[in-house]
Amino acid sequence: METAEGTRARNRRAAWFTHGWLALGVLAFAFPIWLTLMGSTHDASTIGRGDVPLLPGPHAAENYAQAWGVGGGRYMGVPAGTMLLNSLVMALLIALGKIAISLTSAYAVVFFRFPGRMLAFWLIFITLMLPVEVRIIPTFQVMVSLDMINTMQGLVVPLIASATATLLFRQFFLTIPDEYVEAAKIDGAGPLRFFKDVALPLSVTNIAALFVILFIYGWNQYLWPLLIVNDRSLETVIVGLTKMIGGGDTQNEWNVIMATAVLALLPPVLVVVLMQRWFVKGLTETEK
Amino acid sequence: MATLALRDITKSFGATHVLHGVSLDVAEGEMIVIVGASGCGKSTLLRIVAGLETETSGAVVIGGQDVTGLEPADRDVAMVFQNYALYPHMSVFGNMAYGLKIRGLPKPEIERRVGEAARLLGIEALLERRPRQLSGGQRQRVAMGRAIVREPKLFLFDEPLSNLDAKLRVQMRAEIRRLQKRLGVTSLFVTHDQVEAMTLGDRLVVMHQGHAAQIATPMEIWAKPADTYVAGFIGSPAMNFIPATLGHGGHVATLAGGLALPMPGRMGTDGQGVTIGIRPEHLRPGMGGLEAVVELVEPLGSEAVLHARLADGSPLTARLPGILHGEGRLGLVLPLESLHIFDAASGRRLESAG
Known part of the structure; x- marks a missing residue:
């Protein structure tokens, strides 16, 4: 069967092509992380010499111990443990706060008829188009006036409203059939009851998916924490990491920096890995 | 309750x-x-x-x-x-x-x-x-x-x-x-x-x-x-409607084709337009009634639904017992007791006024 042979050969070629292409993609993503990982296992002088080690070295334990407990770099800064905790609290507060606020505001916009409803929705929608950087100076001014500089609230509150999440929940709520609302009305469930018993349980997968996205969004915040926090005990790991890199006048402790970078990688990775199932479900599945 | x-x-x-x-x-x-x-x-x-x-x-x-x-x-x-x-x-x-x-x-x-x-x-x-x-x-x-x-x-x-x-x-x-x-x-x-x-x-x-x-x-x-x-709306296939005009003091309805149907009583005034309704299952084959041309036969087992046309081209549906029905000319009689008479203008049912 020559044609069958031809089909098989073509399939093989296609498989090679796709796999080769995928491997290239993986390499592009994974190689920098590999470098970081390897760099964190050598001593400062190895990297200082300009070597880029591709294989693990013997100093992993001491590098990580220093990064976790003492810190390093230009200012001999904050231990990674503290920074990670700060980042974690901030990212969690931002993610949960965003979900709570956007969930309730989307619920209000979809299920209630009140004057100015569409106006409220459009105002939320329009802020989608404004990146944080655009309003950063007035926001900073407001935070100063509210005396929230150098506080966790100051770190979190300006980032806690999310137009994107509101829009997403609104779209989801719109897919909830009117009959559920009507059945609940006949069952005697008020708006809060319906929210707690029907709308919220139905949105669980969406909430989980959003949590992953928003947690990483919060974790990766750089500009705002850099501005609002000078108190180093409140420093987040992303900001702290850049502060460890000097201006060139002294040698950077690249080994400790890379160890800190690896530590900074772990929580988001953990969140993604643990919630992957929910994440995919929330983005693809509509359970009706 | x-x-x-x-x-x-x-x-x-x-x-x-x-x-x-x-x-x-x-x-x-x-x-x-x-x-x-x-x-x-x-x-x-x-x-x-x-x-x-x-x-x-x-x-x-x-x-x-x-x-x-x-x-x-x-x-x-x-x-x-x-x-x-x-x-x-x-x-x-x-x-x-x-x-x-x-x-x-x-x-x-x-x-x-x-x-x-x-x-x-x-x-x-x-x-x-x-x-x-x-x-x-x-x-x-x-x-x-x-x-x-x-x-x-x-x-x-x-x-x-x-x-x-x-x-x-x-x-x-x-x-x-x-x-x-x-x-x-x-x-x-x-x-x-x-x-x-x-x-x-x-x-x-x-x-x-x-x-x-x-x-x-x-x-x-x-x-x-x-x-x-x-x-x-009620009844399947739907009732047939045939326009007619009252005459003889409202006692007779004359169809467009010339067929005169005696009414059970005085249905209205002479010259009043009425609509005669007859359910498909009440039509019977026979002479002296309507002349129709059957265009399509839908056999349903014990009976058949016949889609036909009258001489003036208006459609007529009949449901007849038996299976041996062919296309072509067919005479159908309208049993008087099964007729429904409606006012042509308002569509309301007319009952005999004695």
Whole structure:
């Protein structure tokens, strides 16, 4: 069967092509992380010499111990443990706060008829188009006036409203059939009851998916924490990491920096890995 | 169990008038079917009774109590929706118990009622399942169960059978009727299916463009339709309509083809236009009646539906017993006792004035 042979050969070629292409993609993503990982296992002088080690070295334990407990770099800064905790609290507060606020505001916009409803929705929608950087100076001014500089609230509150999440929940709520609302009305469930018993349980997968996205969004915040926090005990790991890199006048402790970078990688990775199932479900599945 | 009274209900959505004053009195335990084509306002009427829609004017009285303006929950009604509206994240038990839980019934009472309803409907084995894991018929039963456990004054059905396949629909239809009789709960049932309407209802409300065209028992509607719309809507295949003119002092109707039909009495004035209605199953083959050309024969086993045309090209449908029917010319007689006479202008049924 020559044609069958031809089909098989073509399939093989296609498989090679796709796999080769995928491997290239993986390499592009994974190689920098590999470098970081390897760099964190050598001593400062190895990297200082300009070597880029591709294989693990013997100093992993001491590098990580220093990064976790003492810190390093230009200012001999904050231990990674503290920074990670700060980042974690901030990212969690931002993610949960965003979900709570956007969930309730989307619920209000979809299920209630009140004057100015569409106006409220459009105002939320329009802020989608404004990146944080655009309003950063007035926001900073407001935070100063509210005396929230150098506080966790100051770190979190300006980032806690999310137009994107509101829009997403609104779209989801719109897919909830009117009959559920009507059945609940006949069952005697008020708006809060319906929210707690029907709308919220139905949105669980969406909430989980959003949590992953928003947690990483919060974790990766750089500009705002850099501005609002000078108190180093409140420093987040992303900001702290850049502060460890000097201006060139002294040698950077690249080994400790890379160890800190690896530590900074772990929580988001953990969140993604643990919630992957929910994440995919929330983005693809509509359970009706 | 309660009576229901609708007093001159009207409803407008902006400038669109959906209901033009519908009044209805429902006796205790009665099953009323509201039937009509889509857009006739039948669902709106049901939703007004449920309290999901607010009437523009008129009143809804349930069990002697005026519930106009009350929230659905305060009307003590239960509703079965077309798509069942079962909460997908709750088990069958959870779905059925939800309304009771909100009303704050004690747990043993909830379990007793749900258990009883489940036994009645034969879904005891499904109580732990999610709606997603159920077949269409089972979901339908759960939706019924949710209504039953509430022990409401009124059942409201909004086309609950239209999502089922044909066989299941017939089965569930009988089941709903049996259940309703057994529980004796006053019910309103909305459907667009005339067979469903005929078989389910103690009485029918035939809706047409926001009016109740006729409110009567199924057989009364079939035998004496109040106007041409009702006559054409109830019965399958639909009734044939042939225009005619009265003469001889209103005692004879002459068809366009020249055929003169004696009327049972004086139907109107000479020269008045009337519409003669005859059901396809009442036409008989024979000479001295209408001359038709059969264009299509639909054999149904013991009988056949013949699609024919009269000399002037107007269509005529006949349902004749037997299977040996061919295309071609056919003479059909109109038995006088089976004729329905309607006023051509208003479409209203005409009765002999002696």
